[in-house]
Amino acid sequence: MEQILPHLDSVFSIDCVLFGFDGKELKILLIERNEEPFKDWWALPGNIVRPDESLDQSASRILYELTGLRGIYMEQYYAFGDPDRHPQGRVITLAYYALIRLSDDKDLKPVSDYAKGASWLPISDLPKLAFDHQKIYDKGLEKIKRRIKHQPIAFELLSEKFTLTQLQSVYELILGKKLDKRNFRKKITSYGVLKELDEKQKGVSYRAASLYKFDKRKYAKLFGKEISF
Amino acid sequence: MEQILPHLDSVFSIDCVLFGFDGKELKILLIERNEEPFKDWWALPGNIVRPDESLDQSASRILYELTGLRGIYMEQYYAFGDPDRHPQGRVITLAYYALIRLSDDKDLKPVSDYAKGASWLPISDLPKLAFDHQKIYDKGLEKIKRRIKHQPIAFELLSEKFTLTQLQSVYELILGKKLDKRNFRKKITSYGVLKELDEKQKGVSYRAASLYKFDKRKYAKLFGKEISF
DNA sequence: ATATACTGTGTATTTATTACACTAAGTAAT
DNA sequence: ATTACTTAGTGTAATAAATACACAGTATAT
CATH class of the missing domain: 1.10.10.10 (Winged helix-like DNA-binding domain superfamily/Winged helix DNA-binding domain)
Structure with missing residues (x-):
């Protein structure tokens, strides 16, 4: 597979673990990929950082494109950069977690090119994830576990x-x-x-x-x- | 200045806040730059991530080149990537903090090309730093302040x-x-x-x-x- | 012998954490 | 209107953790 795919020069991407609370369950937003590699797999939403964006701007944009919402609470938490984490070349990804309240009135926007769609899946029952996204998710959950102990982030998940x-x-x-x-x-x-x-x-x-x-x-x-x- | 300097394509670097304790004071290792931009300024030690290195390997290498030591305790803590943080182009830098004990017997290795030398300076009296390194340092200190409350990192600074x-x-x-x-x-x-x-x-x-x-x-x-x- | 500098120790008070169970209020069904 | 159901809302006693606080003992240097 690695030989067929075009090679990317060093690039940075951002991946987001977007947590949502619907009153009962804690869910994350996953997209179903429509492109190789990992076609048909579930993955964290993410994208390439554009040349003129700051990192936070880029994460905001990605979240906006997915949800149509601005001002979502988010926090960068780790960079993942193993040389072989992406089959197409060296992609260092910056992981963000984000918190949002899920309500019935607001629905997801249809998603961009590389994905068939996006769904909220309960964290109690997640599918296998593409790339190293399981690792990214695990670390994200760990971070909010720590953070909720000292910072008022729980309110971001509520109305x-x-x-x-x-x-x-x-x-x-x-x-x-x-x-x-x-x-x-x-x-x-x-x-x-x-x-x-x-x-x-x-x-x-x-x-x-x-x-x-x-x-x-x-x-x-x-x-x-x-x-x- | 921006027009004279060569333009870099998007690259990642790593910058390290290396804390050392000599029994009395807490110090960090700074290098004195010998190149533009910020020639003659103090800066955090750092370098470009090589294509085949993982991020942690890269940070280890940088610390080894400076100190001659392997196995220094370190932790990645944040990515800084404002589009204008580096005058030569978009450089996203991954910040690491590292902790080491300072003793009389072990001295610093002479440093590479872009620096005149390296010194341990007490954090109570730091000079102005190049680029956004003050911000990087501040966040690093903040991180170890949090971390020392719950994790046994203090021992890394002691014999x-x-x-x-x-x-x-x-x-x-x-x-x-x-x-x-x-x-x-x-x-x-x-x-x-x-x-x-x-x-x-x-x-x-x-x-x-x-x-x-x-x-x-x-x-x-x-x-x-x-x-x- | 004396001055100096730091080591090593205990107790009482206040504050925070834990464990634990029942009545009251509103809704829905009949 | 009675009943069944479901969740809201509340207090106390026991234990554990955090704080405030001061002085005698020991090694070294002169």
Whole structure:
């Protein structure tokens, strides 16, 4: 295969592990490749960095092309560059993770040339991934596991208004373990960064929970004192 | 300047923030450039990644060329790639931090072509740095500040045998704050990863302290339970 | 003998973490 | 309107971890 494919000069690409939370499961966005190599395999969305883009701009663009959304929370976390990670030549890829809330109203944009389509797949049941994308995903998950312990990234996976149970689910899914309800609430509210609204959850067939907002201003004032889970 | 210099095609380089501890101060290794751009400026040591090297291999090579040492502890931490960060073209650089103990017996190798020489400069008093190297350094320090809180990286800056006071100094210098002696000792020994030797410090003009070793095996058994500062 | 410089140690107080279970509120079905 | 169902919301006691704090002992140098 390596001899048939055109050779690329050294290039950089960006690959994104885009996490989404739909209220129940944690999913990532994968694309189904329509080109060799790894035709018909699932892969992380990614693309070549254009000459005049910064890295973050490039990642934003890729996320925009996939989702139609701007301003998605994202963070570069590692560069993967084994000489043989790509059959067509040396491609160093910069991995980003990104977090987004999944809602019913917003759907994926149709994707570009090299992919048949894109789907949200639950992280509890991922297919085999192309290239070294399994490694990239693993490291991405590891990074957000660490990060959620100290930084307020869970809110990026939720709507602006959320219930404490939803917030707890996000922590549980990312950390991969159950948390005690009372202890979770005691701790998360103790930082004073959640604002309880005069509003209840809607559309549920049981007692509606209070809605909360994350208060960025109050969080900024904590500076130095980090959240810890 | 941009017009006179030859244009480079897209390339990747690696830059290293090599931290060293000499028993008193925390220093980094800087080279004094002998070429444009930024001739005569101080810069982080770095180099182009060769086509057949992995990224870690490349960083190892760069560190070896500077110090003559193999097996230095290092970790890739971020990619810097603003389109205008290098006047000669698009150079994406992968930043590594590395940790080493400084002793009197081992000296620096003379450095390659593009540098006049290399020096260890204390981080408390750094000169202006070439390119975006200040930014790279800042982020590197930030990373080891986080990392030392949970991972046993302090030992990389010390000889195999060290005193608890030396260990405490390393924590204090990296975290940028004083720690309480009794509390530090209580905590660091509580993990059971330090082995007290039947041996005392030598060459000091006051009561000699006990020497300790870091016990990697016992640390490995802690798996899951992280150190925390 | 004395000055100097650092080693090595304990306790009490405060704060954070953990473990644990039931009642109340709203919805849906009959 | 009764009932069944599902989740919301709450407190306390026990344990563990973090903090604040000071002085006597030991080796060396003069």
